[in-house]
Amino acid sequence: MTDIIIGIDAGTSVIKAVAFDLRGRQLGTSSVLNHYLSGADGSACQSLDQTWTDCATALRGLGEKIPDLAARTAAVAVTAQGDGTWLVGASNRPVSNAWLWLDARAAPTVQDLAAGELNRARFEATGTGLNTCQQGTQMAHMDRYAPQLLDGAEVALHCKDWLYLCLTGERATDPSEASFTFGNFRTRQYDDLVIEALGLTHRRHLLPQIIDGTQITHPLSAEAAAQTGLLAGTPVSLGYVDMVMTALGAGVHTGTAGAACSTIGSTGVHMQAKRSGDVHLNAEGTGYVIALPVPDVVTQVQTNMAATLNIDWALRLAADLMSDAGKPVDYSDLVGRIEGWVSRAKPGAIMYHPYISEAGERGPFVNANARAGFTGLAAHHRFPDMLRAVIEGLGMAARDCYTAMDADPTELRITGGAARSNALRQILASCIKAPVRVSQREEAGAAGCAMMAAVAIGAYDTMDDCVAEWVTPLLGQAEQPDPELSRIYDQVFPAYVSARQSLRPVWDTLQGDPRAPWVNATDPKDEHTEMTLDATLVSERSEP
Ligand SMILES: Nc1ncnc2c1ncn2[C@@H]1O[C@H](COP(=O)(O)OP(=O)(O)O)[C@@H](O)[C@H]1O
Numbered sequence: 297m298t299d300i301i302i303g304i305d306a307g308t309s310v311i312k313a314v315a316f317d318l319r320g321r322q323l324g325t326s327s328v329l330n331h332y333l334s335g336a337d338g339s340a341c342q343s344l345d346q347t348w349t350d351c352a353t354a355l356r357g358l359g360e361k362i363p364d365l366a367a368r369t370a371a372v373a374v375t376a377q378g379d380g381t382w383l384v385g386a387s388n389r390p391v392s393n394a395w396l397w398l399d400a401r402a403a404p405t406v407q408d409l410a411a412g413e414l415n416r417a418r419f420e421a422t423g424t425g426l427n428t429c430q431q432g433t434q435m436a437h438m439d440r441y442a443p444q445l446l447d448g449a450e451v452a453l454h455c456k457d458w459l460y461l462c463l464t465g466e467r468a469t470d471p472s473e474a475s476f477t478f479g480n481f482r483t484r485q486y487d488d489l490v491i492e493a494l495g496l497t498h499r500r501h502l503l504p505q506i507i508d509g510t511q512i513t514h515p516l517s518a519e520a521a522a523q524t525g526l527l528a529g530t531p532v533s534l535g536y537v538d539m540v541m542t543a544l545g546a547g548v549h550t551g552t553a554g555a556a557c558s559t560i561g562s563t564g565v566h567m568q569a570k571r572s573g574d575v576h577l578n579a580e581g582t583g584y585v586i587a588l589p590v591p592d593v594v595t596q597v598q599t600n601m602a603a604t605l606n607i608d609w610a611l612r613l614a615a616d617l618m619s620d621a622g623k624p625v626d627y628s629d630l631v632g633r634i635e636g637w638v639s640r641a642k643p644g645a646i647m648y649h650p651y652i653s654e655a656g657e658r659g660p661f662v663n664a665n666a667r668a669g670f671t672g673l674a675a676h677h678r679f680p681d682m683l684r685a686v687i688e689g690l691g692m693a694a695r696d697c698y699t700a701m702d703a704d705p706t707e708l709r710i711t712g713g714a715a716r717s718n719a720l721r722q723i724l725a726s727c728i729k730a731p732v733r734v735s736q737r738e739e740a741g742a743a744g745c746a747m748m749a750a751v752a753i754g755a756y757d758t759m760d761d762c763v764a765e766w767v768t769p770l771l772g773q774a775e776q777p778d779p780e781l782s783r784i785y786d787q788v789f790p791a792y793v794s795a796r797q798s799l800r801p802v803w804d805t806l807q808g809d810p811r812a813p814w815v816n817a818t819d820p821k822d823e824h825t826e827m828t829l830d831a832t833l834v835s836e837r838s839e840p
Pocket residue numbers: 307308309560561562563604605607608631634711712713714716717720831832834835838
């Protein structure tokens with residue numbers, strides 16, 4: 297009897313394979329740390345072959361934990377980190393390492409395309425502002441400065457699409473990434489005007505077929521079966537991009553009017569489900585519109601490049617000082633002190649803009665030069681005051697994003713590593729002025745794509761039926777905002793926005809001239825991969 301669905305979530309930090317029963321109970325997880333290479337030129341690259349090997353290892357690991365996994369598996373589904381460019385050539389071999397969503401090399405091309413006369417029409421079709429993370433801008437950049445990469449490719453995939461190809465031999469992508477990058481969120485199809493606006497009409501042949509994993513599956517190939525330990529012929533479903541899979545699993549679409557969902561992990565993703573006719577397209581042309589695997593329902597999205605990476609930066613600073621002073625401690629050991637430090641500090645005393653990512657910020661404004669900063673430090677301030685400001689900065693950034701979406705959430709469902717922090721939950725609720733609820737779902741991304749497979753194999757007639765059993769019962773208690781904190785944050789927020797608007801020329805000066813366009817097609821040196829490793833260690837150590 298087949299009674300298990302496996303969800304694969306290939307994130308930037310970790311690749312996970314998670315087993316669920318057909319009613320959504322999590323049975324087991326197996327994970328492998330992910331690795332990418334980043335360079336001083338802004339590059340962030342990942343080996344396609346290694347990604348598949350790691351995925352297969354995670355699946356075999358799951359087989360060691362769950363008795364008779366292969367025979368019991370009714371379906372497999374895959375989602376992964378989004379954006380980026382995974383080029384595949386003849387015989388389905390990689391053309392080069394993938395460019396990840398973290399890759400900042402396309403910055404000059406983004407500036408150029410954003411000023412193009414077709415850009416507003418492109419935005420109104422995709423609902424998505426241009427940034428360096430996306431496949432469209434990365435391919436446009438390659439087309440200008442490294443055309444040999446595209447010349448050598450037969451198909452341009454995203455991470456989950458590459459894994460789907462390895463699992464099934466099918467070249468395909470899903471409606472979410474296809475429409476927010478190259479298409480229209482209303483039709484979920486490619487749009488010629490969008491492709492023209494990116495200057496990629498002559499590369500149109502690189503875009504794969506679009507399939508919906510709630511309706512179509514392909515069988516696991518014999519080669520993939522040998523590598524993963526699963527049975528050839530097992531149905532495989534292609535999930536949507538991880539941002540919406542996580543949100544689906546954590547409660548973005550349960551039928552509660554006005555509810556929104558934020559993922560507060562390394563990045564911050566803020567989203568609200570809407571009918572496609574109700575999407576608010578802002579004047580600045582920023583954000584994403586990402587389809588959900590539900591007819592005519594999309595998510596309006598604004599996403600911060602860095603969320604908890606700001607906390608990790610502050611803790612690392614403290615850990616380095618302690619280590620230099622002969623009291624060695626890893627920054628992840630300090631996570632347990634966050635609550636005490638925050639409770640000792642005065643709210644709203646210091647302002648912090650959380651743009652710590654080397655790639656700047658993308659939501660609700662796009663600026664590769666944006667950088668983090670404190671405003672309002674005084675001699676009496678100590679580390680706890682600064683840490684509280686960092687966490688309040690994440691709350692302000694979330695409010696900035698929801699404001700740009702014209703959303704006024706009635707309730708915020710949260711997931712991601714920092715949802716474990718009481719202090720963060722209270723600050724977030726008070727900044728947004730809505731109760732927060734933490735989903736008890738441990739692996740929301742893997743669950744989201746497994747739900748698609750559950751619909752595809754007929755375990756549920758509709759996604760809404762599946763949500764009612766897999767998602768709604770796992771939503772935790774509502775935690776109310778603190779009215780006094782909300783009053784303080786109401787006062788601070790306009791200043792937070794005007795400060796970040798005024799800082800623009802300062803950031804431009806600090807970053808100097810825009811990066812020289814990238815011309816060298818060689819891959820970066822392995823300069824650091826420890827960011828992802830550390831993030832994982834922290835979250836493992838801080839399990840409740
Ligand atoms: N109790 C906590 N308080 C604040 N941040 C935390 C806590 N526990 C984990 N984190 C942060 O959560 C992040 C990991 O979140 P997670 O969602 O697991 O990662 P990712 O977004 O990389 O998939 C780390 O940056 C870590 O510092």
